[in-house]
Amino acid sequence: MRYTILCYHNEDITSAWTEEEDAEVIENLKAVNRKWARNFGPIVRLMPTSAATTLRKSENIVTDGPFAETKEQLLGFYVVDVENLDVALQIAREMADANPGGAYELRPIALSYPDGEAIEDAPTP
Amino acid sequence: MPQPPEPDWIETRLVGARPQAIAALLRYFRDLDLAEEAFQEACLRALGSWPKNGPPRDAAGWLIMVGRNAAIDHKRRQARLTALPDEAAISDREDAEAALVERLDAADYRDDILRLLFVCCHPDLPATQQIALALRIVSGLPVRRIAAAFLVGDRAMEQRITRAKARIARADIPFETPGPAERAERFAAVSAMIYLVFNEGYTDANPQGERAALCDEAIRLARLMLRLFPAEPEMMGLLALMLLQHSRRKARFDKTGAAILLEDQDRTLWNRGRIAEALAMIDKAMLHRQPGPYQIQAAIAALHARAERPEDTDWGGIDALYQALERHAPSPVVTLNRSVAIWKLHGPEAALEMIAPLAGPLDGYFYFHGVRGNLLERLGRKSEARDAFGRAIALANTPAEAAHIRKHLDRLEG
Numbered sequence: 382m383r384y385t386i387l388c389y390h391n392e393d394i395t396s397a398w399t400e401e402e403d404a405e406v407i408e409n410l411k412a413v414n415r416k417w418a419r420n421f422g423p424i425v426r427l428m429p430t431s432a433a434t435t436l437r438k439s440e441n442i443v444t445d446g447p448f449a450e451t452k453e454q455l456l457g458f459y460v461v462d463v464e465n466l467d468v469a470l471q472i473a474r475e476m477a478d479a480n481p482g483g484a485y486e487l488r489p490i491a492l493s494y495p496d497g498e499a500i501e502d503a504p505t506p
Numbered sequence: 507m508p509q510p511p512e513p514d515w516i517e518t519r520l521v522g523a524r525p526q527a528i529a530a531l532l533r534y535f536r537d538l539d540l541a542e543e544a545f546q547e548a549c550l551r552a553l554g555s556w557p558k559n560g561p562p563r564d565a566a567g568w569l570i571m572v573g574r575n576a577a578i579d580h581k582r583r584q585a586r587l588t589a590l591p592d593e594a595a596i597s598d599r600e601d602a603e604a605a606l607v608e609r610l611d612a613a614d615y616r617d618d619i620l621r622l623l624f625v626c627c628h629p630d631l632p633a634t635q636q637i638a639l640a641l642r643i644v645s646g647l648p649v650r651r652i653a654a655a656f657l658v659g660d661r662a663m664e665q666r667i668t669r670a671k672a673r674i675a676r677a678d679i680p681f682e683t684p685g686p687a688e689r690a691e692r693f694a695a696v697s698a699m700i701y702l703v704f705n706e707g708y709t710d711a712n713p714q715g716e717r718a719a720l721c722d723e724a725i726r727l728a729r730l731m732l733r734l735f736p737a738e739p740e741m742m743g744l745l746a747l748m749l750l751q752h753s754r755r756k757a758r759f760d761k762t763g764a765a766i767l768l769e770d771q772d773r774t775l776w777n778r779g780r781i782a783e784a785l786a787m788i789d790k791a792m793l794h795r796q797p798g799p800y801q802i803q804a805a806i807a808a809l810h811a812r813a814e815r816p817e818d819t820d821w822g823g824i825d826a827l828y829q830a831l832e833r834h835a836p837s838p839v840v841t842l843n844r845s846v847a848i849w850k851l852h853g854p855e856a857a858l859e860m861i862a863p864l865a866g867p868l869d870g871y872f873y874f875h876g877v878r879g880n881l882l883e884r885l886g887r888k889s890e891a892r893d894a895f896g897r898a899i900a901l902a903n904t905p906a907e908a909a910h911i912r913k914h915l916d917r918l919e920g
Contacts, residue, residue, distance in 0.1 A: 392733065393522035393566070396726050399719075402518070431732035431745065432786045434793070445790060446736030466789035489786040491779055 383422065387455065392429060414497075421497030425460070425490055433488045434466060438477035443470065448486040456483075460490070516556050520549050523566035524646045525730060529618035530570045531577075536681060538625070538671055540577060542643065547580075548573035616734040617683055623727070624692040627699035628674055635670040637703050637720075642667050645723050655706065655717045693735070697744050697800065700727050704748045709904055721752045742791035743801030746784040750807035753780035764909035769816040781811045799835040802827055821850040838867045842874055845881075854884040872901040876911060883918065892918055 398406070414421060430447040437444070459476075463469045466487065473485045524545070531541035548569040562568035626640040634656065641647045641655075653663035684692060707720030728745040735741065757775035760766055788808055791801050806827045813819040828844035842864055849857035858881045861874070868874035879894030895915050902908035 391522065391565075393526070393730075394519055396729055397518050397522040399722070428783050428786060429729055431729045431736070432783055432790070434790055443793065444737070445742075446733070466786070466793065489782065491782065 424494040424497050426492040428489045428491045433486055436473045436485045438481050438483055448484050453483050519561055519565045523569055525619050525644050526566040526615055527569040529622035531573055532622055533618050534574055544573035544577040547576040620692055623696040625674055625679055627695045628677055630673055631670055633702055636699050637706055638667055639670045700724050739791040739794040739796050740798040740800045742787045743804045746787035746804035747800055749780040749784035750811050753777040759906055763906050765906040802831045821847045838864045854881045857881050872898055888918055
């Protein structure tokens with residue numbers, strides 16, 4: 382069985398980490414990552430929610446910030462590689478036509494390791 | 507309860523919750539000193555309670571509640587020394603707590619934090635006091651570290667902050683919920699103050715120094731503002747601008763501490779993560795189609811960031827953006843900056859002609875003489891170049907700037 386492990390934390394806290402503290406957390410995670418290397422798929426670190434944009438599908442309304450409602454549940458995600466936010470929104474709108482209701486949150490990816498290889502040479506975010 | 511494996515996790519949580527907690531306590535007590543004392547007391551109790559009980563789910567809410575109650579108890583104890591306890595005040599305490607919890611919704615604390623930051627950038631305060639106050643009160647940096655950042659003694663900084671607070675106490679702090687026009691005004695003042703904090707750190711040559719940490723702090727404040735007010739394109743622009751400037755931190759100075767010009771920097775040292783986040787912020791801001799000075803400056807910085815080599819720079823685009831900036835925020839400094847694009851596009855003579863009218867207004871400005879000396883040097887007008895660099899060195903604001911100009915002078919001698 383394949384699982385996604387979705388990471389939640391309070392940004393007030395994570396954004397207060399110094400670069401050194403951030404690096405220490407990543408270092409701790411790497412140890413786990415190395416131990417389970419054979420079991421790892423893609424690893425992604427998202428940018429802060431301040432970089433997010435949300436498309437409400439039925440109303441076709443674009444708002445700044447993350448999807449913050451609690452009535453809906455997270456059901457899946459796509460990773461797209463595009464020139465800019467405009468193109469990403471265009472894709473999202475076409476998907477919204479195919480599957481109306483709910484919302485898409487577009488959040489840029491800060492770091493990604495497609496094959497889950499040990500995050501050895503990670504540049505500091 | 508098991509503790510999360512985080513570095514100094516209590517300290518980090520207290521720092522993270524601080525702006526929100528102090529802002530709410532300020533609304534409650536309408537007094538900066540009382541708010542700070544209440545927060546301090548709450549932090550002390552957190553240090554006692556959290557290691558045993560684990561962190562509360564809502565750290566800021568916990569600190570606000572505990573801080574508020576501690577301050578009320580303190581007041582009541584003082585009152586008891588002079589008068590009988592006020593039964594009514596005690597009996598409605600539970601209700602007051604319920605009301606406070608209710609008021610802690612997102613809409614409220616957005617304005618709380620905006621107010622707290624706005625109080626720190628009161629127009630009566632000189633820029634250095636605004637920065638010191640924001641770092642002390644909003645960010646919670648110890649006076650010792652702020653003093654180190656400003657290269658003054660602890661006592662002098664303590665006095666400076668005390669004076670700034672006294673000034674604010676005399677002024678009227680606006681506690682009513684702001685209307686759209688006032689909110690926009692506060693927003694502009696707060697943006698300018700955040701950028702001041704950033705620039706204070708940006709001018710420091712030592713990437714490990716106290717001042718460099720101010721850049722991170724300014725970026726944190728801008729991200730915080732955007733989480734509270736997500737649809738403000740100028741705040742997106744400011745965050746992008748600071749991220750782009752900060753992305754070059756490791757490339758901006760040589761080993762001796764002399765400043766390195768953009769075109770001579772080792773671009774592999776630029777922080778790609780910060781650049782990527784900045785480009786994402788600019789994308790978002792552009793969807794609003796409300797350009798402003800921060801967005802335009804960020805767009806200029808982004809064109810530099812996108813160029814892998816200096817010769818790949820889109821100088822035509824940069825020139826167009828500077829023209830837009832001249833329309834939005836006209837100033838001789840903007841024209842001076844644009845002259846660099848004109849130099850790259852049309853040669854040093856055209857640039858020199860362009861900056862000639864700036865000689866009056868920018869006579870006391872380091873960069874004017876630096877740019878002018880550079881252009882004269884390129885044109886082979888050595889003695890004029892030497893004079894210009896001489897003026898620049900006399901006006902240099904930091905040793906890094908002076909060291910950079912000295913290199914030019916050495917080259918002219920050689």
